[in-house]
Amino acid sequence: MERVAIIGASMTQFGQREGEWVLDLLAEAGLECLEDSGVDAAEVDHLYVSNMASGEFEGQTGIPNALAHDLNAMPAYTQRVDQTSSSGGAGIYAAWQSVASGASDMTLLVGGEKMTHKTTGEATDVIASLTHPAEYKTGVTLPSFAGLTARHYLERFDAPRESLGKVAVKNHENGLDNPNAQFRKEVDLETVLESPIVADPLRLYDFCPITDGSAALMLCPESVAEEYADEYAVITGIDGATDTHVVHEREDPTVMGGVVESGKGAYEMSGRNPEDIDVAELHDMFTILEFLQMEGLGFAEQGEAWKLVEEGYTERDGELPINTSGGLKSKGHPLGASGVAQGVEIYEQLVGEAGPRQVEADVGLTCNVGGFGNCVITTIMEAAQ
Amino acid sequence: MERVAIIGASMTQFGQREGEWVLDLLAEAGLECLEDSGVDAAEVDHLYVSNMASGEFEGQTGIPNALAHDLNAMPAYTQRVDQTSSSGGAGIYAAWQSVASGASDMTLLVGGEKMTHKTTGEATDVIASLTHPAEYKTGVTLPSFAGLTARHYLERFDAPRESLGKVAVKNHENGLDNPNAQFRKEVDLETVLESPIVADPLRLYDFCPITDGSAALMLCPESVAEEYADEYAVITGIDGATDTHVVHEREDPTVMGGVVESGKGAYEMSGRNPEDIDVAELHDMFTILEFLQMEGLGFAEQGEAWKLVEEGYTERDGELPINTSGGLKSKGHPLGASGVAQGVEIYEQLVGEAGPRQVEADVGLTCNVGGFGNCVITTIMEAAQ
Structure with a gap:
């Protein structure tokens, strides 16, 4: 074909x-x-x-x-x-x-x-309506899932709270060079860690904006x-996959089945594997999601994504730059636009139009997460040969 | 392929x-x-x-x-x-x-x-939000477009008001044999013509229900x-097409461009022409739409669909049975379901599962209309050989 x-x-x-x-x-x-x-x-x-x-x-x-x-x-x-x-x-x-x-x-x-x-409350109400009725009618929203998952991840894998903060710091740094980003603003780790608590242990700077x-x-x-x-x-691999719509029915809260399955499908279709990916845009609606996608897509072993972030592996000059666009965190998250904008960034990286954000890349990946991993689409794009 | x-x-x-x-x-x-x-x-x-x-x-x-x-x-x-x-x-x-x-x-x-x-008013508000803001913010709804178009059609083509009523009578008669239809109720022409006016010249029985x-x-x-x-x-032909979103910008109010273009695409893809179609499900949200689709899809010349209806050409035992399911008129119109239900009826006709509604058919067609012809999808299905 x-x-x-x-x-x-x-x-x-x-x-x-x-x-x-x-x-x-x-x-x-x-x-x-x-x-x-x-x-x-x-x-x-x-x-x-x-x-x-x-x-x-x-x-x-x-x-x-x-x-x-x-x-x-x-x-x-x-x-x-x-x-x-x-x-x-x-x-x-x-x-x-x-x-x-x-x-x-x-x-x-x-x-x-x-x-x-x-208002943020009104927007959150609309977004919360995508969760299972049994969840949102009792007041559970996506940020609260993120808080619960982050707490579990940090304790289980002995990861420092700072590692999550570093995702925000990195993505804000990348966003500085994106003229279309909502927040072109350098943020230091202290600012993230001292920002108001939203869903413990996550704070304001762990969340993307409206x-x-x-x-x-x-x-x-x-x-x-x-x-x-x-x-x-060229799109060489693409797949989408669902996970349980009821989040608490998942076997392991740190494994997003939709990420794993859609990633598997996209890798198979393209004949690529995680090591082939030169640049990736992940769905950092909450900082913890960047860890879960790195692990679900095979960029890190389970419970170890935080180490790569600490090492600078995912920075613009690292081995695998993640969210060179600034991510949802700094670029912003207009719901219907975000997955397309991920594609725009990877396209620009592959054709050499990323300006000051440019990295060396022949193969790129986007991962777009619906709900709290309820449905995920992973795409692999390559520079035309 | x-x-x-x-x-x-x-x-x-x-x-x-x-x-x-x-x-x-x-x-x-x-x-x-x-x-x-x-x-x-x-x-x-x-x-x-x-x-x-x-x-x-x-x-x-x-x-x-x-x-x-x-x-x-x-x-x-x-x-x-x-x-x-x-x-x-x-x-x-x-x-x-x-x-x-x-x-x-x-x-x-x-x-x-x-x-x-x-309430009907609340539902109409939701539906009206699909029209151009310049239209619905001034109070124009789909039923009012239907009324204006019907008036124009009847006067221009010298068609009797009764011919529109006969669409309703026929579709209600078909719906009698559909156990899943909302209204399994015989309706005579007099009842249609004496029902309350909704959008002159169209009356209650010219409209599908909520x-x-x-x-x-x-x-x-x-x-x-x-x-x-x-x-x-087997789906042998399928295409979709838009017309102007602003209805009054169309050159001829009796020609639905989306019907014509999507029909053309579906015929081309399938290698079929209007004469090959044995049974069709058209989008009779308003009776006048059945005329416009019959003409747009080439079942009748412009301004002449009403004659075929008068002649019984589109009845279950006619040359080209239209809306054997009862149509939106009698079956009902749950927005997202209607186009699928059209496909269900044609599938059942083609595989011989239409029970008392069964007609002889090897090739069937569905035409699903979005808005007032703003976007239309036409599908041609055939019994597998």
Whole structure:
């Protein structure tokens, strides 16, 4: 089967986009991606919109149809992809399938979310509705799961609290060089460790913010990629997998089954293994998640990711740079956009467009986590040879 | 490329399902579809959930993850497909792509919506949010578009008001033989024509009801279909297309561009033409839509569908039976389920499981309309040879 190429990418400024709505953000990223890839709107066959909750956040649904109109992409087929906080990764999977199946010769994927007009409490309520009713109706939210898991991890593996803080410090440092990041702000370990407690032992700086933003990718069959781009990337492996929806039913709270299974699928499909990965974007919605994904994806043994972080292994000049974009932590986390933005960063790293964040990379990986690992999509991308 | 087969189908009772929620309905249809197809939950690779608005209707999101859990289908990949009122058709397209791309060897598609716990006004508000903000913020809803279009059609093509009423009469008559239909109730023309005006010239009986319900299909590569079923159907053509999101920007209000374009794509892919179609399920959310789809899909010339209806051409014993299931009109319209339920009816007709509704059919078609034709998915299915 022919491989699927990525020939263009874009993202808007992430942060608080006052007075702009999700459709404005989607249109901005979509137009920029058309320009970046040299594709005319009329050439777009399929348009996928990754978005979790425009209805709940804005009272506006049908946004893919509205976006097709705004981009003047009619009669392109369009559809919304929702996989909660992994809607962006699910969008990459849907877009990949549309091209790989032959349904589309040119697919534009745009992910976005508008959230900051809501209070943190209101936004958390919308996000919490993705958990099992038995959980959220009793008040359990994703941050509380993160706190429980972090406590368990630190005690069981004798890991210092500081190691989690270093994830935040590293990702903020990377974000300094990302003009689109929500927080371009250096943060030292002391600041993280002394920030207000949110869900013990996790503190404010262990959490990603509430964010508005959008990101986009253009996908097509590899056979036509060269018509549009000298440098492009190819998706060589992609898979998604669920874990129990009820978090407390999992055998080991430090093992995210969805990460393990989707990673296994993506490695198998690409013929790659963890050692081949040169750069990765992981879903650091909470600092503890970066450890769990490093372990689930085979970058570290169980209970040992924290050591690699302590050693600087995952820093920009380390063996395996993780979250060179700044991650969700510093870049921000507009739900539907985040997985797409992970893809944007890896694409830019692979085609040499990452500017001051550039690392040497031929093979990159993204891992996008829905809920508390309820569904995970892992993608392996490679620079075209 | 290998063809994609449908090896099983199910639908729940449509209607008012008091005390049950969307997840209950999805699980019921999902379990029944597993049983009908002889597939074990552990064999399911991908699970798609067609649903427009569980967040808005119930405050519950992440339902695909919850359903994977409830069906014990982990680690199957799962995702929600939203294309407003055509979410079901979009689900068939997504499920088809998942198999055709090789991503999945066994895909379960379940569509569903829970709506009747809301007042008609509340439900209409949610549905209206799919239109362009410039439209719904000024109070234009889908029924009002239908009224305007019907008035235009009747006057321009000199069609009698009765012809629209006959669509309702026919579909109610078909629904009498569908045990899962919301309204199993014979309706005569007089009743339709004397029912309360909703959007002049359309009256209550020109509209589909608010409905709870779910429907499911099982898809796999044709090469393995025979392991599961003696009789199965094959999707030979499928395409989706948008029209302007702003309805008043369309050149001709009686031409639904999305119907025309998606139909063209499905015919081309299957090598079929309108004359080959033996049975069709059209999206009769409003009676006038059945005319517009008949014309857009080439079953009638522009302005002449009403004549075919008058002649009985689309009745169960006519040349081209349309909406043998009872259509949205009598069967009901749980948004995310409707497009899937159209596929269920055509599948049952093709494999000879339609019971008292059975017609002779080797080739069937479904047309699922999102919004007021904002995005349309047309599918052609054939009995396996």
